[in-house]
Amino acid sequence: MNILIALGGNALLQRGEPLEAETQRINIKKVAEVVNKISEEHNVIITHGNGPQVGLLALQNLNYKETKPYPLDVLGAESSGMIGYMLIQELSNELGIYDQSVVNVITRTLVDKNDPAFNNPTKFIGPVYNKQESEEMKSKYGWEIKADGEYYRRVVPSPKPKKIIETNVIKELLEKKHIIVCGGGGGVPTIIENEKYKGVEAVIDKDLTSSLLAQELGVDAFVILTDVSCVYENYKQEDEKMIKHFPVFEFDENSYPDGSMLPKIKAAVDFSINNEGFASIGKLEELEDIINKKSGTIFDTLFEKSYY
Secondary structure, eight states: OEEEEEEOGGGTOOTTOOOOHHHHHHHHHHHHHHHHHHHTTSEEEEEEOOHHHHHHHHHHHHTOTTSOOOOHHHHHHHHHHHHHHHHHHHHHHHHOTTOOOEEEOOOEEEOOTTOGGGGSOOEEEEEEEOHHHHHHHHHHHOOEEEEETTEEEEEEOOOOOOEETTHHHHHHHHHTTOEEEOOGGGOEEEEEETTEEEEOSOOOOHHHHHHHHHHHHTOSEEEEEESSSSOEETTTSTTOEEEEEEEGGGOOGGGSOSSSHHHHHHHHHHHHHHSSSEEEEEEGGGHHHHHTTSSSEEEESSOOOEEO
């Protein structure tokens, strides 16, 4: 099978962990170990987020007074190179250093320059702050900051992805059986202006980009990995249930609170409706079982809702 795996942010950095290179390398090594187990039987494409990393780069950038701050699209590409390097390094180490089949593709994603998201920043980036720290950062840098659970984080525009510019290149690499890391951070947000490409300051939701790329590639399975085993109904309530089969045509986004899970569900539903393959949401450590439909929440047009 051709499988696109969308790594959740927790795969690179657990909440509360320091944004240090070695911490991320250790987490990424665990990803590589799991992916290596399935790569012998399947063709793998890996996408990933970059929220904490691009936020840190932006913060470091602001503190270097000798140059004008780099725009967010450039920092996004920089973070994609950094994380992509770590992923292909650890994947190569798992596969064997003489295996040259792992590649990272810096990916650009087309967006609409008139997308209303540019007037309503919602995408969390960067490290978490307490209430006092968030007020200081807002005052010092003029950032938009919103609550993210019990913490606070910077928010930036998150326009909807329209097309992946590098899809044909990724297809060629997939046909040659390469393991491909791409779509980092949702891809570098790009518009067309005067018949030329132009980067814009935003961060695209990685799950929506991953779903779009999975559809453009026509993969057999689209797997979103996160820190829970499946999608829950009535999450963290007394009557919560673990959903096994998710009926995509019955999806009502008002039934799920805004947060990191809702865009994942939207991405999985969109893929399932527009593609012959199946989508699933589950835990990194259970990847093999997810692919074999023994774990995770499975999204398909044929199922009625069922629970574990």
